[in-house]
Amino acid sequence: MTHSWIVMTDLDGTLLDHQTYSFDAAITALKALQRAHIPCLLNTSKTFAETIQVRADIGLNTGFACENGAALFIPKAGGSGFSSTDYNAEILGCHYPKLLKVLHQLRQQGFLFRGFNDMTALEVSALTGLDSESASLAKQRHGSEPIVWQDAEDKLPAFRQALAQQQLRLVRGGRFWHVLGANDKADALHFFTNYYQQLWQQPVKVLALGDGDNDASMLAAADLAVVVPNPEQTLLLTDDHVRYAITPGPKGWSLAVLEWLQTIEPSLNQGEQRG
Numbered sequence: 001m002t003h004s005w006i007v008m009t010d011l012d013g014t015l016l017d018h019q020t021y022s023f024d025a026a027i028t029a030l031k032a033l034q035r036a037h038i039p040c041l042l043n044t045s046k047t048f049a050e051t052i053q054v055r056a057d058i059g060l061n062t063g064f065a066c067e068n069g070a071a072l073f074i075p076k077a078g079g080s081g082f083s084s085t086d087y088n089a090e091i092l093g094c095h096y097p098k099l100l101k102v103l104h105q106l107r108q109q110g111f112l113f114r115g116f117n118d119m120t121a122l123e124v125s126a127l128t129g130l131d132s133e134s135a136s137l138a139k140q141r142h143g144s145e146p147i148v149w150q151d152a153e154d155k156l157p158a159f160r161q162a163l164a165q166q167q168l169r170l171v172r173g174g175r176f177w178h179v180l181g182a183n184d185k186a187d188a189l190h191f192f193t194n195y196y197q198q199l200w201q202q203p204v205k206v207l208a209l210g211d212g213d214n215d216a217s218m219l220a221a222a223d224l225a226v227v228v229p230n231p232e233q234t235l236l237l238t239d240d241h242v243r244y245a246i247t248p249g250p251k252g253w254s255l256a257v258l259e260w261l262q263t264i265e266p267s268l269n270q271g272e273q274r275g
């Protein structure tokens with residue numbers, strides 16, 4: 001049976017330049033995907049509020065996943081895409097209010113830490129280097145909480161264990177620790193694969209692109225994966241379905257996607273029929 005493809009991609013350091021956050025170098029490939037009727041879906045650690053802006057700038061109208069697979073958004077017909085009411089949301093992780101409740105209880109048990117919800121946008125801005133508007137977008141969360149650990153290092157295992165009892169995980173990120181549910185980016189990949197299989201009534205394969213540790217599960221779950229090199233630390237994956245882009249960021253993204261499009265050209269007729 002024939003199959004169709006979708007493309008799923010990380011943002012920072014992958015489709016967006018590590019330094020400038022620009023996707024300009026990927027425009028050719030983004031347009032080629034559009035012409036081939038291959039949906040491009042974002043799968044990012046960013047929040048909903050942060051993602052909708054980038055998604056509009058790129059010109060995408062597809063569904064997307066935020067906060068490392070915690071929250072998925074499927075656009076409703078006719079919406080502008082700038083309000084949460086324009087989407088059907090699927091929370092695969094722990095709902096944010098419940099997550100905050102658990103963190104509140106753990107603080108009362110004596111653990112010392114500070115989360116985005118405890119901070120003003122100004123504090124988040126000072127810690128992240130984001131401007132204050134971006135910081136307030138980063139504070140609007142659905143299913144994960146970045147925290148600054150203010151307690152002794154040797155109390156982390158007990159904290160981690162207390163979280164695990166509530167089905168929550170503690171993951172180390174670049175600047176913060178992140179508290180989140182059992183979700184990861186692969187969950188979003190599986191969800192959207194099923195979504196398109198239902199929609200198109202045919203098997204769907206996924207090309208996934210990413211650059212970081214938090215992309216590893218998504219890349220492993222894809223049918224074909226492209227690791228975009230990261231100037232600081234390039235992800236090492238050795239599976240047969242993994243390729244490496246020849247250069248970092250959107251330029252590498254674009255070259256890898258265009259090269260891949262050449263290889264699947266014969267099956268593109270399906271996309272044309274789908275209109």
Ligand SMILES: [Mg+2]
Binds near residue numbers: 010210
């Ligand atoms: Mg990244």
